[in-house]
Amino acid sequence: MSEKYGLKNWQELALGGVITDGGNAADYETGTWRTWRPLWRQESCINCLRCWVFCPEGAFVLKDGKTPAGKDRKEIKQIDYYYCRGCGLCVRECPVNKKGKKKAIEFVREET
Amino acid sequence: MSKYFEVRWHGRGGQGTVTGAKSLAEAVQGTGKCVSAFPDYGPERRGAPVRAFDRFSDSRIRIHTPVLSPDVVMIVDTTLIGGKGLVEGAGESTIFVVNTERNAAETKELLSLTTQPVYTVPANSISYRLFKREIPNSAMMGAFARACPEVISLEALVAEAEKIFAHILAADLVGKNIEAIKCGYDEVQTA
Amino acid sequence: MPETRAITGNGAIAEAMRQIAPDVVAAFPITPSTQIIEDFAGFVADGKVDTELITVESEHSAMSACIGASAAGGRVMTATSANGLALMWEMLYVAAGMRQPILVAVVNRALSAPINIHCDHGDSMGARDAGWIQIYAENNQQAYDNMIMAPAIAGHADVRLPLMVCLDGFIISHSIETMQLEEDRQVQAFIGEHKAFHSLLDTANPSSWGALDLHDYYIEHKKAQQVAMANAKPVIEEVSERFGKEFGRRYELFESYRLDDAERVVVAINSVAGELKEVIDELRDEGEKVGLLKIRVFRPFPYAEIAAALKNSKIVTVLDRSTSMGAYGPLFVEICSSLYDANPRPMLYSRTFGLGGRELLLDDIRDLFEESKRYLNEGKIEKTSDFLNVRGG
Ligand code: SF4
Numbered sequence: 001m002s003e004k005y006g007l008k009n010w011q012e013l014a015l016g017g018v019i020t021d022g023g024n025a026a027d028y029e030t031g032t033w034r035t036w037r038p039l040w041r042q043e044s045c046i047n048c049l050r051c052w053v054f055c056p057e058g059a060f061v062l063k064d065g066k067t068p069a070g071k072d073r074k075e076i077k078q079i080d081y082y083y084c085r086g087c088g089l090c091v092r093e094c095p096v097n098k099k100g101k102k103k104a105i106e107f108v109r110e111e112t
Numbered sequence: 113m114s115k116y117f118e119v120r121w122h123g124r125g126g127q128g129t130v131t132g133a134k135s136l137a138e139a140v141q142g143t144g145k146c147v148s149a150f151p152d153y154g155p156e157r158r159g160a161p162v163r164a165f166d167r168f169s170d171s172r173i174r175i176h177t178p179v180l181s182p183d184v185v186m187i188v189d190t191t192l193i194g195g196k197g198l199v200e201g202a203g204e205s206t207i208f209v210v211n212t213e214r215n216a217a218e219t220k221e222l223l224s225l226t227t228q229p230v231y232t233v234p235a236n237s238i239s240y241r242l243f244k245r246e247i248p249n250s251a252m253m254g255a256f257a258r259a260c261p262e263v264i265s266l267e268a269l270v271a272e273a274e275k276i277f278a279h280i281l282a283a284d285l286v287g288k289n290i291e292a293i294k295c296g297y298d299e300v301q302t303a
Numbered sequence: 304m305p306e307t308r309a310i311t312g313n314g315a316i317a318e319a320m321r322q323i324a325p326d327v328v329a330a331f332p333i334t335p336s337t338q339i340i341e342d343f344a345g346f347v348a349d350g351k352v353d354t355e356l357i358t359v360e361s362e363h364s365a366m367s368a369c370i371g372a373s374a375a376g377g378r379v380m381t382a383t384s385a386n387g388l389a390l391m392w393e394m395l396y397v398a399a400g401m402r403q404p405i406l407v408a409v410v411n412r413a414l415s416a417p418i419n420i421h422c423d424h425g426d427s428m429g430a431r432d433a434g435w436i437q438i439y440a441e442n443n444q445q446a447y448d449n450m451i452m453a454p455a456i457a458g459h460a461d462v463r464l465p466l467m468v469c470l471d472g473f474i475i476s477h478s479i480e481t482m483q484l485e486e487d488r489q490v491q492a493f494i495g496e497h498k499a500f501h502s503l504l505d506t507a508n509p510s511s512w513g514a515l516d517l518h519d520y521y522i523e524h525k526k527a528q529q530v531a532m533a534n535a536k537p538v539i540e541e542v543s544e545r546f547g548k549e550f551g552r553r554y555e556l557f558e559s560y561r562l563d564d565a566e567r568v569v570v571a572i573n574s575v576a577g578e579l580k581e582v583i584d585e586l587r588d589e590g591e592k593v594g595l596l597k598i599r600v601f602r603p604f605p606y607a608e609i610a611a612a613l614k615n616s617k618i619v620t621v622l623d624r625s626t627s628m629g630a631y632g633p634l635f636v637e638i639c640s641s642l643y644d645a646n647p648r649p650m651l652y653s654r655t656f657g658l659g660g661r662e663l664l665l666d667d668i669r670d671l672f673e674e675s676k677r678y679l680n681e682g683k684i685e686k687t688s689d690f691l692n693v694r695g696g
């Protein structure tokens with residue numbers, strides 16, 4: 001069975017289902033779950049990082065940047081679509097999106 | 113001593129009958145015998161008739177059933193006389209120890225006993241005298257020692273009771289309870 | 304020095320807990336187990352034991368707190384009865400599935416309704432499939448001894464399962480009996496250190512407990528639990544043997560009492576074994592070939608060993624102190640399974656007794672043996688299953 005599906009036998013399992021490899025979320029390609037895709041628009045983004053906070057998959061990648069006044073800050077670099085599962089939380093939480101006119105994150109159907 | 117020496121206590125809820133049975137067992141245990149003591153829990157209401165049992169033996173006691181044919185019946189409350197079950201299972205020589213102010217002959221008649229020895233003790237009076245309230249157990253234990261010296265002597269009972277009470281009572285109360293045991297022993301009447 | 308004392312079953316369990324000195328006890332009181340936690344709370348308050356005692360608002364919370372504390376690496380215990388155990392139900396399975404070696408004293412009591420506080424085994428028997436080791440005790444001494452053995456069994460690396468020590472409510476829990484309490488240091492040396500297993504508090508090696516398993520893994524984890532139960536059997540034997548060497552009281556998976564040449568055998572659990580032994584001795588004096596098989600370990604159930612022990616028996620009466628509505632009693636079912644392959648197979652029947660504390664007196668037991676004698680002589684069992692001492696027949 002294990003050979004066929006690549007799963008472990010009962011003898012190989014940790015007792016009581018304990019998970020000891022912390023941070024193993026990185027092993028899961030949750031991008032395959034996506035049917036809608038967030039598109040990040042740098043030109044409209046104010047780098048408030050709310051999307052980065054709310055994203056359940058940690059799909060927003062940051063980079064170093066500067067405020068208009070020249071102070072150090074983190075900025076959004078891109079969305080990692082290997083992990084983005086298309087939940088749309090970022091789309092809803094983005095304050096630029098909430099104001100109405102422009103969108104810093106657009107939500108579009110995945111192309112097949 | 114036959115295989116098991118069995119005692120049945122009759123009292124009322126809240127009177128300390130179960131504690132009396134247990135304290136007596138602990139004291140007898142202190143003399144090197146095997147003992148068991150247990151209540152017959154019904155509805156636990158103050159004033160309701162309750163029973164408790166003791167078994168003493170030279171070897172390990174295996175049974176847990178209620179005492180049906182007692183060697184001794186301890187009646188902790190005189191108002192129980194006339195009620196059900198006091199003389200149930202009693203043999204010709206079953207000893208009755210009764211807390212009452214009545215004399216022994218009268219008590220014997222009230223219980224409709226013939227051959228059975230009756231020991232009466234005014235345990236309530238003793239208790240009022242010493243504690244200013246009704247806790248008849250210690251006097252009853254003293255009366256038991258008087259009725260059944262082959263099970264436990266007064267000296268052994270006093271020595272063991274001192275140890276047992278020291279665990280659960282303040283020093284002055286230990287002394288008073290020992291006094292109650294001795295009074296119970298001394299003030300017994302027989303018929 | 305070991306100490307001979309006249310002490311209640313509950314008091315004896317509380318003393319065992321003091322000696323085991325668990326890191327955490329989470330409990331909610333219920334008759335007839337209340338005195339265990341009362342006494343133990345006294346030990347905590349008096350500084351005799353350094354345990355975190357958590358008084359919770361229900362038994363469900365008690366078991367939940369036990370599971371959390373155990374996953375955090377602590378040695379954990381509690382006590383309960385009847386409806387309290389029933390309220391733990393969901394969490395019993397969680398404790399077992401998470402392989403937490405939690406120890407529970409179950410003071411057996413009938414389940415409501417009607418409300419009843421007296422002894423039967425409906426509570427622990429109902430929990431028999433929850434994945435807990437179950438060890439039963441005839442008297443105060445055995446309840447204490449089983450509890451002293453429990454940590455070494457439950458926490459054994461090949462086992463790691465939660466464990467119930469079961470004793471009869473009131474009959475044992477509230478009776479004082481002469482017994483021997485062993486010396487603290489000797490007991491503690493026997494029990495040994497508790498080894499935490501992937502403690503939640505080990506922040507250097509983080510772990511998650513209680514994660515999801517779907518059809519891809521659930522059954523593998525259940526298989527592992529089943530194997531752990533099988534492993535528990537030799538571990539119980541080994542720990543019991545070590546206990547016997549250390550303290551002089553010997554225990555096996557079950558007790559065979561005058562069984563070798565017994566033709567008529569009663570199988571029973573817990574305190575009624577005392578009454579049975581008493582009557583068996585009397586009947587033996589009268590020349591009757593009667594014996595007792597007293598179950599000690601009900602989970603894991605020692606099928607093969609029991610079959611071997613009953614191989615000379617001609618008729619077996621199984622006494623259940625609980626019932627399964629619409630089915631035979633749980634012990635009877637197990638004994639049937641044990642004997643299915645026996646050749647010759649003894650005659651076998653089931654009697655249910657003692658529900659809600661109904662007494663079974665020595666004379667009743669004599670009648671029981673009379674009945675098995677008649678069945679054996681007639682070569683026929685009149686009633687495969689029946690209640691004893693029930694009005695209306
Ligand atoms: S859609 Fe969901 S998963 Fe994808 S980036 Fe936005 S918040 Fe993260």
Ligand code: SF4
Nearest residue numbers: 045046048049051094
């Ligand atoms: S929430 Fe919107 S504005 Fe804020 S960083 Fe994310 S994309 Fe930019």
